Amino acid sequence: MTDQPRITEGSPFPLGATWDGEGVNFALFSAHATRVEVCLFDRTGQKQIECIELPEFTDEVWHVHVRDLEPGTVYAYRVHGPYEPENGHRFNPHKLLLDPYAKAYVGELKWDPAVFGYTIGGEDGDLGLDGRDSAPFMPKCQVVDQRFSWEHPTRVRVPWEQTIFYETHVRGYTKRHPAVPESMRGTFEGLGQKAVIDHIKALGVTSVELLPIHAFVNDSHLLDKGLTNYWGYNTIGFFAADPRYFARGPGVITELKQMIDRFHEANLEVILDVVYNHTAEGSELGPTLSFRGIDNASYYRLLPDQKRYYINDTGTGNTLNLSHPRVLQMVMDSLRYWVTEMNVDGFRFDLATILAREPGGFDYESGFLKACRQDPILSSVKLIAEPWDCGPGGYQVGGFPPGWAEWNDRFRDCVRAYWKGDEGVAAELAARITASGDKFNHNGRSPWASVNFITAHDGFTLHDLVSYNDKHNEANGEENRDGHSDNRSWNCGAEGPTDEAEIRALRERQKRNLLATLLFSQGTPMLLAGDEFGRTQQGNNNAYCQDNDISWVDWDIGEEGHALIEFTRKLTTLRHTLPVLRRGRFLTGEFDEFMDVADVRWISPAGVDISDEQWCDPAMRCFGLIIDGRARATGIRRPASDATLMLVFNAYHDVVEFTVPEIPGSDQWTCMIDTNAPIRTELPSFGSGDVYQVTGRSLLLFTLQTKGQTGEVLENLQEAMVDEEAPGA
DSSP: OOOOOSEEOOOSOSSEEEEOSSEEEEEEEOSSOSEEEEEEEOTTSSSEEEEEEOOEEETTEEEEEEETOOTTOEEEEEEEOOEEGGGTEEOOTTSOBOOTTOSOEESOOOOOGGGSSBOTTOTTGGGSBOOSOOGGGSOEEEOOOOOOOOSSOSOOOOOGGGOOEEEEOHHHHHTTOTTSOGGGTTSHHHHTSHHHHHHHHHHTOOEEEEOOOEEEOOOHHHHHTTOOOOSOOOEEEEEEEOGGGOTTOTTOTHHHHHHHHHHHHTTOEEEEEEOOSOOTTOSTTSOOSSHHHHHHHHHBOEETTEEEEEOOSSSSSOOBOTTSHHHHHHHHHHHHHHHHTTOOOEEEETTHHHHTEETTEEOTTOHHHHHHHHOTTGGGSEEEEOOOOSSTTOOOTTOSOTTOEEEEHHHHHHHHHHHHTOTTOHHHHHHHTBTOHHHHOSTTOOGGGEEEESOOSSSOOHHHHTTOSSOOOGGGTSTTOSSOSOOOOOOTTSSSOOOOHHHHHHHHHHHHHHHHHHHHSBSEEEEETTGGGTOOOTTOSOGGGOOSTTTSOOOOOOHHHHHHHHHHHHHHHHHHHOGGGGOSSOOOOOEETTTTEESEEEEOTTSSBOOHHHHTOTTOOEEEEEEOTTSOSSSSSSOOOOOOEEEEEEOSSSOEEEEOOOBTTBOEEEEEEETTOOSOSSOOEEETTOEEEEOSSEEEEEEEOOOHHHHHHHHHHHHHHOOSSOTTO
16 A cells, blocks of 8 residues: 655635645635745744745645645745836835734744845835745744534624624733732733623623734834734734734633633623724835735736826725735635634724725725625624725715714714813704714614724823823824824823812713713713723823733722723613613604604703703703603504603703603603713612703703603613712711
8 A cells, every 4th residue: 555645635615724534735826926836834933944845826726735734843934036116016026925814923023134135225115025034034834723512603783773882902900900810911811811801791882802913013113113013903814813812822722712612601792893994015115025025916006007006095005905815715714814813893993895896986885895795794794894994985974884983083072072062063962862863874783883982092091181181192202193192081180190079070970971971861971991891091091012011901990980881880880781872773853743752852940851952052051851761662553662862961050950851751850970970879860840950050850750660670770870879888
């Protein structure tokens, strides 16, 4: 019997390095290469063992099967072809290249002139090929064993209307956590610790959105300044988690799976922030790390008449070419991998407008959007767009198709401006707190499509929003020129930290106002991690490069922080208990003759409906919103039996006398929330016609007393809103 050959032709699919129990199949797409080699290294990635030429070229895929290779095998590619930048080709076999489909990496990039495909400082600029070997300075790929026994193999699938996002960073969330062993801090294993998950679960959020965990590169200009790419929006591999987030070493992907499994055990979704719009290779003057050296003309959008240069709709130097079928396939394969193999529950797409942009511009029916919509796997998970970029026609809030949710920066800006005290904002706020129907109420979309947020990783934290008038980004090394200047923030009377009791009290009330507005608005709320206890970044509103105490969550929570946590829990309890706060239909205010009711009414402080003239008054800063629980909740014409609520918003600096309005069926209201009195031993009730003294800069929530099952729910809810005793009692 003849021994089986060690090297055979292999298969063109699946792409990547796949262990089949007998060996590893290598498959790499490159339409324009003339030759491809896979180089094998020792387990450290330092010593090259051999290079094997991929013998077959099928449907523009190079492939080979190598028997007896096992998981843990370290490899990378060298790709031969023309070095003709002016024609869009930048092949250079002297440069070791990462597999776009690699599932794990070993080592990290060391910035050296050898990692550039051209000779830095040469007379011809990027036109001159560099002949130095980049292997000593490059990370390497690693073959993985995907086997894992899930204790909770089924995704959580939180209904959209019940979803509350909680945005955080794997490293920063636990780097200073006292209940996480020091060796686990800043890692997937640390994030999966019981104390961490218990805190998140107790807040009442449902879905944890992680800043990018895909393998990324630290920018050389940041390293030169002693900084780093902390946020991770500089992806180099779309299938591999970044090695720095593993406590037990790179390639131990079971650590990430265990973390996801533990979140699912707590009935929490895991959402990944993903960056498919560009790569870490930058412009034509950037390094050659992967895609550029594999098939530059296919992977990137190039200027049609000057293919030496890249279309830069991302502001990062390059743009992935999702109009190419193989590049689109890579993105779709990556998304499906994270759902089917890693069990994640959805994605937030960075600069998603770019993904939907074809050569003619943003396209509602682009290849990417159509591919997601028809895919039986991806159409079943949460898809969230950041609907803007810096390219032409890049602002597309409300422009994505059904099935998508979108970050709504109009909500952020309007809510900030209103509570800051700006004039002429009330009318727009009315649209924003009812799910921005002017943007999203089309094509059968639902209110949940508007992802409402006031703070996110990019910008001020909640504490800093009410503590600083101006950004303070000096630590970023750009003389405070970076970051947004239009923050719509207000320091309440002092810039930064203060011991003034009156200012501190106002700041805490403003935090409660902002949180209550977020969690009582129609749509899908997103909370920034640490805002529930007033985390600060010391006024830095662009902490992308701060892998230190500026960005890391400080778990030394004081009395004010603990009080804010308890208040946040009350807000999420109300949202989860009262379906009227998360209706599946847009609230329009139109009178339903069949139901003999309008779903919402807008009330002036006099207790009557607001007139058009009042809406146009720029000085109007106080108004009420009644959401009628009898209005139909679905397309079926039948009355609902939800609670009827009244929200009162007062951004005026002084007390406003608000007359409680008349509502058919009951005349008694209970004040569930008053941001001026977050801790109460009893909840006051009011009758129609009574006058409530609404404190300056405060928000109220009333429920209309009723009987039956809804009345029982409200009675139980009232008990949850009452504190056992006031502080100091």
